[in-house]
Amino acid sequence: MTARVWGLAALAAALWFVIGLVQRTRGGAALADAALAELPLTLAVFGIAVIWTLLRQSRGK
Numbered sequence: 788m789t790a791r792v793w794g795l796a797a798l799a800a801a802l803w804f805v806i807g808l809v810q811r812t813r814g815g816a817a818l819a820d821a822a823l824a825e826l827p828l829t830l831a832v833f834g835i836a837v838i839w840t841l842l843r844q845s846r847g848k
Contacts, residue, residue, distance in 0.1 A: 788841065796836035803832040 804825050811821035 788837070792837060792840045792844070795840050796833050799836040800829050800833035804829040 804822075807825040807828065808818075808821050811824060812818055816824070
């Protein structure tokens, strides 16, 4: 896997995390609680983004 795959997956996960964090804190959750609640889905988004990017790269070759 290339650095591009990891970078795109990290960018997708970070975006997901920040959006979820903002939504939860605007809803009244504490920052630490919101961050802990977002971690499992953020890791899932990271994994899906890695797989998605690998599949797209393999189709392009």
